[in-house]
Amino acid sequence: MTWHLFQLLLQASLMTIFVSVLSIFAGLALAVVLSALRMSGNRWMAGGAVLFISFFRGVPLLVQLLLIFNLLPVIGITLPSLATAIIGLSLSTAAYQAENLRGGFEGVPIGLIESAEMAGFSRMQTFVYIRTPIALRMTFPALVNEAILILKASSLVSVVGMVELTKMAQNLAASTYQPLPIFASAGLIYLVINLIVAFAARRAEDALPGLPAK
Amino acid sequence: MTDSAISIRNVSKQFGDTVVLRDINLEVPKGQVSCLIGPSGSGKSTLLRCMAFLEEANAGTILIEGEPMGFVEGPNGRRRQTAAELRVARSKIGMVFQQFNLWPHMTALGNVSASLRRVRKMPRKEAEDKAMAQLEKVDLAPRAHHYPSQLSGGQQQRVAIARALALDPVIMLFDEPTSALDPELTGEVLNVMRALAEEGMTMVVVTHEIGFAASVGHKVCFLDHGKLLFHDTPQKVFAAPRNPRLEQFLDTYLDRGAFLVQ
Numbered sequence: 337m338t339w340h341l342f343q344l345l346l347q348a349s350l351m352t353i354f355v356s357v358l359s360i361f362a363g364l365a366l367a368v369v370l371s372a373l374r375m376s377g378n379r380w381m382a383g384g385a386v387l388f389i390s391f392f393r394g395v396p397l398l399v400q401l402l403l404i405f406n407l408l409p410v411i412g413i414t415l416p417s418l419a420t421a422i423i424g425l426s427l428s429t430a431a432y433q434a435e436n437l438r439g440g441f442e443g444v445p446i447g448l449i450e451s452a453e454m455a456g457f458s459r460m461q462t463f464v465y466i467r468t469p470i471a472l473r474m475t476f477p478a479l480v481n482e483a484i485l486i487l488k489a490s491s492l493v494s495v496v497g498m499v500e501l502t503k504m505a506q507n508l509a510a511s512t513y514q515p516l517p518i519f520a521s522a523g524l525i526y527l528v529i530n531l532i533v534a535f536a537a538r539r540a541e542d543a544l545p546g547l548p549a550k
Numbered sequence: 551m552t553d554s555a556i557s558i559r560n561v562s563k564q565f566g567d568t569v570v571l572r573d574i575n576l577e578v579p580k581g582q583v584s585c586l587i588g589p590s591g592s593g594k595s596t597l598l599r600c601m602a603f604l605e606e607a608n609a610g611t612i613l614i615e616g617e618p619m620g621f622v623e624g625p626n627g628r629r630r631q632t633a634a635e636l637r638v639a640r641s642k643i644g645m646v647f648q649q650f651n652l653w654p655h656m657t658a659l660g661n662v663s664a665s666l667r668r669v670r671k672m673p674r675k676e677a678e679d680k681a682m683a684q685l686e687k688v689d690l691a692p693r694a695h696h697y698p699s700q701l702s703g704g705q706q707q708r709v710a711i712a713r714a715l716a717l718d719p720v721i722m723l724f725d726e727p728t729s730a731l732d733p734e735l736t737g738e739v740l741n742v743m744r745a746l747a748e749e750g751m752t753m754v755v756v757t758h759e760i761g762f763a764a765s766v767g768h769k770v771c772f773l774d775h776g777k778l779l780f781h782d783t784p785q786k787v788f789a790a791p792r793n794p795r796l797e798q799f800l801d802t803y804l805d806r807g808a809f810l811v812q
């Protein structure tokens with residue numbers, strides 16, 4: 337195990353971080369939209385959101401990625417593997433985040449919504465400015481948990497041709513015949529990234545201004 | 551009755567089988583303070599919420615400055631107001647809740663300026679200047695950048711009053727604004743309300759603060775089991791309560807020494 341090999345792993349981990357961060361934020365945005373649809377009161381929109389959420393929570397991520405990877409060319413769309421990977425991860429994490437957010441949205445005290453109504457906010461404005469920020473804060477720990485899961489699950493995107501940390505480790509292990517130190521290093525890098533995320537999240541949580549009183 | 555800010559006509563309300571308001575008739579004159587008193591569960595909050603159309607009465611009409619609240623009269627009877635029409639109708643009303651209901655993720659200034667920015671579409675600077683002026687009125691300018699969780703209950707309730715006032719309502723509704731407060735904090739909130747009354751704001755106040763009702767109220771309305779048993783000047787209501795239910799109700803407050811002798 338040389339410094340050079342470790343550097344290659346570090347470089348690949350940047351790809352892991354890039355794909356994960358983009359997917360986490362795209363997925364969170366989509367999860368908020370799914371929540372809005374689910375609470376819209378429109379049977380079709382709510383039904384569509386529930387169907388989406390059940391599908392992406394019920395089918396293994398690996399299968400989802402392979403499906404998207406093989407489906408898109410059939411319908412005439414060719415995307416680079418990077419885009420395919422991000423789309424796959426985003427759709428999957430959106431479903432989980434929407435499920436996490438559900439409790440948050442339901443936990444927003446009705447009085448806060450009524451005071452928004454009395455202040456002249458429309459339904460949409462109440463959703464954007466009151467319900468969503470509060471729901472995000474109330475479910476923050478669960479959202480961070482899911483972010484860490486996605487960081488780890490990003491190792492699966494090698495199946496659509498991405499070379500990220502896990503794939504790089506596999507390649508190096510095969511070419512150097514030193515699987516043990518290389519996979520140990522890769523594991524260590526994942527661990528450090530996730531410890532940093534967890535630490536930053538805890539700091540952020542402390543800094544987040546108050547949650548609604550119970 | 552054009553001098554009425556609020557006219558309540560034959561209003562009844564029930565939740566399922568529970569009748570909560572029974573044929574209420576009440577005129578709330580402009581520029582006056584009307585206090586709603588009555589035992590717990592007598593329907594005070596429900597009546598107040600009906601005025602803001604947070605609850606819909608099952609029967610009767612509520613007019614805000616002569617316009618039906620929640621409905622539009624047409625040639626073929628009445629129809630519900632659209633969401634946008636309801637927002638316009640509600641813009642005349644500011645509401646203050648027992649639990650303050652401040653938005654926890656916004657500072658005091660954010661709470662007061664949010665509607666100015668989002669609803670009135672004021673530029674941020676202008677909205678915050680106006681919000682700051684409102685906070686000064688309730689003596690909270692130094693706390694403008696505090697979040698609700700960093701404020702005492704009394705301070706939170708004053709922010710809530712400033713938030714309601716920011717939209718220049720002509721009527722202010724208060725639902726037990728001091729009931730969630732420690733006793734030593736009720737004074738600062740009642741003082742703000744007293745000052746507002748002196749400016750001539752039309753106010754409807756649900757309260758157990760009999761002293762406030764006696765000294766600030768122009769009219770005291772006694773609700774019992776969903777019936778408006780009677781309403782009159784505080785002197786008439788408190789000095790010589792001739793109704794056994796009211797006497798019984800007042801006794802509980804006399805016991806607590808909350809009754810302020812006129």
Ligand SMILES: Nc1ncnc2c1ncn2[C@@H]1O[C@H](COP(=O)(O)OP(=O)(O)OP(=O)(O)O)[C@@H](O)[C@H]1O
Pocket residue numbers: 565568570588589590591592593594595596597
């Ligand atoms: N949303 C609701 N659904 C069913 N019943 C309700 C609802 N809101 C109020 N009630 C009932 O209506 C009655 C009157 O309630 P309301 O809150 O108006 O009383 P109140 O006079 O404000 O009492 P308090 O002094 O305790 O605040 C009570 O019996 C209450 O249980």
Ligand SMILES: [Mg+2]
Pocket residue numbers: 594595596725726
């Ligand atoms: Mg009440």
